[in-house]
Amino acid sequence: MKIVVAIKQVLDPRGFTVNRKAEKIFVNREEYIINPPDRCALEAALRLKEAAGAEVIVLAGGPERAGDALRQAWAMGADRGIHLTDKLFAGADGLVAAKLLATAIRKLADVDLALTGDRALDTGAGEVGPRLAEALGWPHILAAHRVEVSDGMVKAIVAVGKQFFAVQAQRPAVVVIASGANQPRYGNAARVINSYREWNPEVWNAADLGLAESDLKVAVEKRGQAFPPERQPGTLLSSAGELVGLLKRQRVI
Amino acid sequence: MSFMDNMNTTPEPRDIWVVAEVGTHGKPTPLSLEIVGGARMMADGLGCYVHAVVMGSGLEAVAQELIAAGADRVHVADAPNLEHPDARCKVLSELLAAQPPEVLLFGATRLADELAPRLAQRFDTGLLAHCIALYMDESERVLIGTHPVFDGEYYEVIACPSARPEIATVEPNTFGPPYLDSYRFGETEPVAVDLTGFASRVSMTGPMDYAPLGVPLRKARRIVSAGRQAGDFELVMQLAGVLEAHVAGAREALDEGWITEEQVVGAMGESVRPDLYVAVGIRGDTYHAFGIRDAKFVVAIHPEAGVPLLKSADAGLVGDPPKILTELLESLK
Amino acid sequence: MDFDLKPEHQALRRFLREFVQEEIKPLVKQIDRTSLVPDELLKKAAAAGLFGIPFSQKYGGMGAGEMGYCILMEELGRADASTTAILGAHTGIGVMTMYLDGTEELKRRYLPDLCAGRKIAAFALTEANAGSDAASIRMRAVREGDSYILDGEKMWITNGPVADVLSVLAITDPSLGARGGATCFAVESKWEGFSAGKREEKMGLHGSPTAALKFDNLRVPQENVIGKVGLGFVTMMKTLDVGRVSLGAATLGGAQAALEAAMQWAKMRVQFGRNLANMQSIQFMVADMAAEIESLRSLVYRTAWLVDAGRPFTKEAGMCKLLGSEIASRCIDRALQIHGALGFTRDGWVERAWRDSRINEIFEGTNEIQRIVIASELFQEIGVRIRP
Numbered sequence: 001m002k003i004v005v006a007i008k009q010v011l012d013p014r015g016f017t018v019n020r021k022a023e024k025i026f027v028n029r030e031e032y033i034i035n036p037p038d039r040c041a042l043e044a045a046l047r048l049k050e051a052a053g054a055e056v057i058v059l060a061g062g063p064e065r066a067g068d069a070l071r072q073a074w075a076m077g078a079d080r081g082i083h084l085t086d087k088l089f090a091g092a093d094g095l096v097a098a099k100l101l102a103t104a105i106r107k108l109a110d111v112d113l114a115l116t117g118d119r120a121l122d123t124g125a126g127e128v129g130p131r132l133a134e135a136l137g138w139p140h141i142l143a144a145h146r147v148e149v150s151d152g153m154v155k156a157i158v159a160v161g162k163q164f165f166a167v168q169a170q171r172p173a174v175v176v177i178a179s180g181a182n183q184p185r186y187g188n189a190a191r192v193i194n195s196y197r198e199w200n201p202e203v204w205n206a207a208d209l210g211l212a213e214s215d216l217k218v219a220v221e222k223r224g225q226a227f228p229p230e231r232q233p234g235t236l237l238s239s240a241g242e243l244v245g246l247l248k249r250q251r252v253i
Numbered sequence: 254m255s256f257m258d259n260m261n262t263t264p265e266p267r268d269i270w271v272v273a274e275v276g277t278h279g280k281p282t283p284l285s286l287e288i289v290g291g292a293r294m295m296a297d298g299l300g301c302y303v304h305a306v307v308m309g310s311g312l313e314a315v316a317q318e319l320i321a322a323g324a325d326r327v328h329v330a331d332a333p334n335l336e337h338p339d340a341r342c343k344v345l346s347e348l349l350a351a352q353p354p355e356v357l358l359f360g361a362t363r364l365a366d367e368l369a370p371r372l373a374q375r376f377d378t379g380l381l382a383h384c385i386a387l388y389m390d391e392s393e394r395v396l397i398g399t400h401p402v403f404d405g406e407y408y409e410v411i412a413c414p415s416a417r418p419e420i421a422t423v424e425p426n427t428f429g430p431p432y433l434d435s436y437r438f439g440e441t442e443p444v445a446v447d448l449t450g451f452a453s454r455v456s457m458t459g460p461m462d463y464a465p466l467g468v469p470l471r472k473a474r475r476i477v478s479a480g481r482q483a484g485d486f487e488l489v490m491q492l493a494g495v496l497e498a499h500v501a502g503a504r505e506a507l508d509e510g511w512i513t514e515e516q517v518v519g520a521m522g523e524s525v526r527p528d529l530y531v532a533v534g535i536r537g538d539t540y541h542a543f544g545i546r547d548a549k550f551v552v553a554i555h556p557e558a559g560v561p562l563l564k565s566a567d568a569g570l571v572g573d574p575p576k577i578l579t580e581l582l583e584s585l586k
Numbered sequence: 587m588d589f590d591l592k593p594e595h596q597a598l599r600r601f602l603r604e605f606v607q608e609e610i611k612p613l614v615k616q617i618d619r620t621s622l623v624p625d626e627l628l629k630k631a632a633a634a635g636l637f638g639i640p641f642s643q644k645y646g647g648m649g650a651g652e653m654g655y656c657i658l659m660e661e662l663g664r665a666d667a668s669t670t671a672i673l674g675a676h677t678g679i680g681v682m683t684m685y686l687d688g689t690e691e692l693k694r695r696y697l698p699d700l701c702a703g704r705k706i707a708a709f710a711l712t713e714a715n716a717g718s719d720a721a722s723i724r725m726r727a728v729r730e731g732d733s734y735i736l737d738g739e740k741m742w743i744t745n746g747p748v749a750d751v752l753s754v755l756a757i758t759d760p761s762l763g764a765r766g767g768a769t770c771f772a773v774e775s776k777w778e779g780f781s782a783g784k785r786e787e788k789m790g791l792h793g794s795p796t797a798a799l800k801f802d803n804l805r806v807p808q809e810n811v812i813g814k815v816g817l818g819f820v821t822m823m824k825t826l827d828v829g830r831v832s833l834g835a836a837t838l839g840g841a842q843a844a845l846e847a848a849m850q851w852a853k854m855r856v857q858f859g860r861n862l863a864n865m866q867s868i869q870f871m872v873a874d875m876a877a878e879i880e881s882l883r884s885l886v887y888r889t890a891w892l893v894d895a896g897r898p899f900t901k902e903a904g905m906c907k908l909l910g911s912e913i914a915s916r917c918i919d920r921a922l923q924i925h926g927a928l929g930f931t932r933d934g935w936v937e938r939a940w941r942d943s944r945i946n947e948i949f950e951g952t953n954e955i956q957r958i959v960i961a962s963e964l965f966q967e968i969g970v971r972i973r974p
Contacts, residue, residue, distance in 0.1 A: 013403045025407060071597065098374055123409075124402050125382035127370035134374035139339065139454035142366060145465055157463050160363060162497070165459030173454075180466060189635030189648040192601045196594035219379030219416040226386075226399050226408040233565045240580035243552065246568055248426055251385060251405065252529045252550045253496065469612065520851070521933035540928070543854045
């Protein structure tokens, strides 16, 4: 069975602080990590590999440093890591990312499952999983907590609100793994060392994927940043209702 | 012929469409009405129409409120086998392919999580997801959305300048309550649903029992914490249940026998970093404050007005904690 | 000169930091209170490869070298001294003796299990009458056919009660004594004649099992000799040498954690209308701590580099242990002072660290011995031989 896991590198949020008053982001330590929800997706794939036997192939787009993410994925136990990188991929939005991943998955051929995390920390969108499914013409499953495969199907326990449901989809399918569905493994120290000594990710560029600039037109552009309202310590309210209103307005609940 | 009939035969993207959802009692959800209201404001600025789409079954009474909130035309797809997201996806994409929108809005719901990205990919367009602010820049005629990143550390402002439709999913309290005008005129149009030969590739059964992976206190996103003046610990636990929060306490809650050592928050217990920390009856001396120094939003409820935690909390309520908690539980229903 | 760690070591640090902070740090209070590092935790650590970090992959090790091992010890030192002691005694001196001087055959026999954490190692040199004066050990190993019969007692052995394999020094030629007449053996605790005494109840390092060991006419096959017969003392000293570097790394971690904790408290604690961070007395303490830690950091990692580069490192290793233990003690003590009464309560973090750190100036060669080692190396460089 072939399982693809799409991962993304994001800036480590523990390395920056936000000053709401100055409307500035101070990066104290610029480090990049595997998007934590994607680690849950990789963990789910590795568990399927242990349970049912599979080849786990990790795909990551991004600049050169994305290679570190792939090495970490390999150290966790992935079988292959492929770096999708090209000048033309820079600034890819969800639309282009899904096209890239779909093209790579078609190139890999005979892929049974594509697993993704439920959102990227740096966009919060949660769109790539279903977009990828649409681009491939596959069904998708959202918010999967536990995943199993059997006779051409993929089964998952899925969260809808506070409840859980049993979902079944025909393979090939995209499964979006819920954050916190599992505790991702650390890997093994020898593989961590070897991921830099004897292993290299495969590199695919636009030409390898048969994609031209016209295929990679981005739809969404960034216009700027905005900041949550400054904290007002010592704010006193007069009723529970007022508190609930404030919590909703501040999007705390 | 309806006054709104489209004379064009080649579909140009136009109008603002809203995918509305139906809650209990067969009525549109408050979020859907809010978004229709927001769409109405945008449409008035642009001089175009608002369409609402509803899918499901038993939808006889649904159009009225949507029209009152601002929809000019409500498309109703009422059929028994429209529960599955992919059936809805099929119906919706066929409808929108025939009448391509300029703007397509969803409430940021589970249904939107299923449908919006697939539709965006199908229409080769962008998605502004989980917007907490959204407006139409009339000079550019482009939708500008603001959405949280890094779990709300800050926000990004994004737009989809050329691809159409511009699709956005919108969080509650972005547009504010809609202005409901029961005299407003609008049309209802049934959508022909033909799912013969369509077999959903995904099936769902349940609900079922499942215990998800537990989260330790130090990683909890929400915490309700009790102190000496909490009064009724039962209420504290109830509030935690409603907010889907962990239960914790200041050191004295351990002395009171309400919590275990592992649940103590403070310099002599755990340091926590939740999005929401509700401190019930906690004075908030340095030892406790140390444990919540990284909390994002602190609510303090205490009978005495001068306690330290009320001076540093993001929101404070002075009064009898059990009474306040009872009112809080009521407001959260 | 590139002061950055190589990418694989940077990745190793991230990997280890995450493991230690997620799996070990939350258990620290419990480990101290129950005097036990849970088996569950040791199993997870073994699966992650923590029991064989420096050793070559051809023996089942992780292949990270002394540099990687120092990174492990620093990360562990930031969290829990008891776990550090277990892994340190196992890797840094227990297995290391076999790794440095064992035959190929011996290594292939024992290292895979030890590196995988399936078996635990210990280093048994010290006796009741032989601490700093290690050469005055009395344990005997008498040749009998194709084996040796070991008889004697060891004392203060870390991991002693739980070890599966021990590197043991015994006198094979009493006429020569330890220098020239001692031999190192790999002894399995399951062999007839081995027993561990009661676990010592110590001031700190509660989770690290330490005990006296009895070897009662215990038969050891000659294949289990480590290094050369008669030259066991050299083998043991060589092992202790390299073990010092990683102890320096562990104390570095402990000092760093103390500094960070003190700063967090200084940020929050308000007295006289301002936080401690705004008081010069506290600022000076923090600055001194940070300066010492920075210097220790450079020393430890440069020494690790010397080890991996195959260059002489005895003098620097002694300095690592000497400075590391003293700097850690000073930093943790200052952190305690900055925390005030909170530093004194067992519900806080500092109190345990303070108790745990005291032994650093004593074991692995007392700081007095370190000074002698350093002085010997220095004088040797100008032609003066110092008798120990």
